[in-house]
Amino acid sequence: MTQRTTTHAFFDAHTGTVSYVVHDHATRRAAIVDPVLDYDFKSGRTGTQSLEGLIDCVRTQQLQVDWILETHAHADHLSGARHLQQLFGGRIAIGAHIREVQATFKTLFNLERGFLPDGSQFDHLFEDGETFMIGETPATALRVPGHTPADMAYVVDGAVFVGDTLFMPDVGSARADFPGGDAHALYRSMRALLALPPETVVYVCHDYPPASREAAWQTTVAQQRAHNIHVRDGIGEEEFVAMRRARDATLGVPTLILPAIQVNVRAGHFPPPDDNGISYLRIPLNALNSPTSPPSPNPK
Template identity: 55%
Template sequence: MFDPNTLVNMTIKPDVTAFFDTETNTVSYVVKDPNSTACAVIDSVMDIDYAAGRISYAAADKIVQHINDKHLSVEWLIETHAHADHLSAAPYIQSKVGGKLGIGAKIRIVQDVFGKIFNEGTEFQRDGSQFDRLFEDGDTYTIGGMTAFAFDTPGHTPACMTHVIGDAAFVGDTLFMPDGGTARADFPGGDARILYRSIKRVLTLPPEMRLFMCHDYAPGGRSIKWETSVAEQRAHNIHVRDGISEDEFVAMRAARDATLAMPRLIIPSIQVNIRAGQLPEPDESGKRFLKVPVNGL
């Protein structure tokens, strides 16, 4: 297995700008090379009024405006995984400011699983071809003068990856802030034991490595936060701090996940995100539809 520490370069300190979406508690990021105008967008959000069936782009437009105001050049649009709680705005942002769309290569597993659940038919490609780049464990890519790399951190979903850019790591849903713990592992393809091992892989990174979360739910009513460190997670994470065993974690996750309702937007999110943020193809009349599998999730 690839050792992520072989590629860590803590001397590079990217500029990170966060955008918090209150509707989905999602944090999106613009990550800029400090020595050029090059940047990447990570885990963007497309708005949906689910009851009305209307898509809009207020959250994405804030990112686009920031990019334009700062005269940035978008080189990558990164998805840490196929999200189940918000719709990706990557194709919309790509149409406005460019960039290549990348996700973990194991998205093909997710596409296969949910292609069956949503009865997508043979016209839905399950080979990841909707994306511009499929990252394998240890793959590198550049953002201006920065070398970024991705490594597998499955467990929440099979396709979850952590992206390391200099002294910053973007962990998706693998971890929450220390007082929030960890993500659920009961979706199709999820596995609590694998999640524990993935988290421990993240926590082998240097103690001072900045960790950026994809979500925050403000436990206890505190203010929203999204940045922590490897050292802080190892010392204080309520689910996986040092000293908590794999078996203890698996038992905790199984008990906790059994109490959790499905995310409000899981049905539209999965169908859109396995298509790299695109809506399903229109029917003969030009209308697009999302399916609801009854008793299917």
């Protein structure tokens, strides 16, 4: 079958994140998936170096951006969605269950009264199975909870952008102890993705490669079913859940979770500035990984 789209990948080595531009040949209309805004933890400064290749692609390919798609509210990088929207337009979209994530973190960070956990910070909230168009190419949003309650995958032209739901086969799966995460739900979401046609191209959002290979981000459903170390055919739900829970118990807090979540639940907006014109992030002391609060996420 002739492909109706082309996908361009951009790997950010600092966070292990892969962002994508997928464009429709007939119309030159495009969607961007999971863009990364740079953040220097020591200085508190943001930057756009990780976006430059993606920006150059949109410009040189003369694309019109219709969608900026987030697979979930990431804990390992700040979203570049708002910066890209300022440059190119397009609607910033995420799954409708982002409201649950927003409610959790509004409480943890004690966010300002004006922050409403209703998803209104985004331009569109996808329901499970909702279809949309990238130019003349149809796409489908699939809810794949487990890593978070709000994770989405996007099926486009024989490919699926899976976010953190699946990693490359030799890395396996993301952790499931994010607030609202669930290892049982993650297993079922992965198996639902692996029920897609075996030739379906799988584009992952992160890669943390072993020393034996370079970073990679493209595989297939067939390869995942045969080789994924956590969820290949023959591994049952209870076996996976036991493995995932044991592994999650050993993982630390991601370096950028505190700044990332505060920006990402706002669709890439910074917190509103104080009366001196400066935006501030909040650091909850003695809250993460304590017996009285939910455990926190880490990509692996």
